[in-house]
Amino acid sequence: MKFIISRYNPESDQTPFDQTFELDDALLSADSMLLDALHLLREQDPSIAYRSSCQEGVCGSDGMNVNGKNRLSCVTSLSELGQTITLRPLPGLPIIKDLIIDMTLFYKQYKAVKPYLESIPLDLEHEHLQTPAERAKLDGAYECIMCGCCSTSCPSFWWNPDQFAGPAALLAAKRFVVDSRDIKHIDRLKELDSATTTFRCRHIQNCTDACPKGLNPSRAIQELKSIMVKDL
């Protein structure tokens, strides 16, 4: 199996370049994941840099561009990738080393939507209840693992990562906008109402296509826009 990996070391390289690696198929089994192959490649060349942690699609640390699509290496089966696999860092954000990118702007956008509940002062003796219907509204919005596969596949985010919140942050924004316990509903909507943040989403749906958790940020943004039209 052939791997073409984008390499970049800021201390020695001017620009990223591609390096080709071969991996003996005998080392892999039918259910090997891409991350397993990366671990084996790192035995060949210990200088290959990539992030990973949970190895089971939960932590969101190993997003990378695989044969042109953003994915998590730990839940991407080698069997679906063909004999030549091209690995690049997630596009649009600065590269720190090889497949590791600097996600500062991504987190900044996330922080900017205040991704936490702002509720009335809590009575610690009791749970803060929701009806099953109210709780159901959060489905599809709370499962995000912040891997960044969506935002780094979004053209609007590539162009203006400092202005456009991006699909991951907007999905989080929607999660709190629709939460029945949140008391800052209108304030949140007002902050999101700008031509350069929420309304810069053009619904190309790259984000939805990329999300390894099967979430649909594009639809969430659409809903966010409708809520703004109705409630503001």
Place this chain on the structure above:
Amino acid sequence: MKFNIKSSALSGRKAHIWQRISAIYLLFYAPFLAIVITQLPDSVSLKLLAYQLNTLPFSTLFEVASLVAVLLVLVHAWVGVRDIIIDYVPRKKVNLWLTLYHSVLILLLLNSIMIAFNLFGYA
């Protein structure tokens, strides 16, 4: 009327709503326009066309609807091209381009009003 448009001050929700309203209006206006055109005999000049329009049974309705359509086309074009400008024009030049584009639309608006007066003002 503004002569210095800043991208940071552009509306999101309001523009979105106007974009929808104008699109829906034009969706209904277009077939109306098509029907009116089929009702008109071939004419050689704009003045004659205006005169012929005035003889149609629903001429006032058509004239008002058309004036609204012109306004909404301008609104629709403002939001659409404005979004393209903020997406594609280099950051430093965005405000300049927005201002230029806005001024062109204002000129077009004044022009349309003048044409409407010239054609139908006597009626």
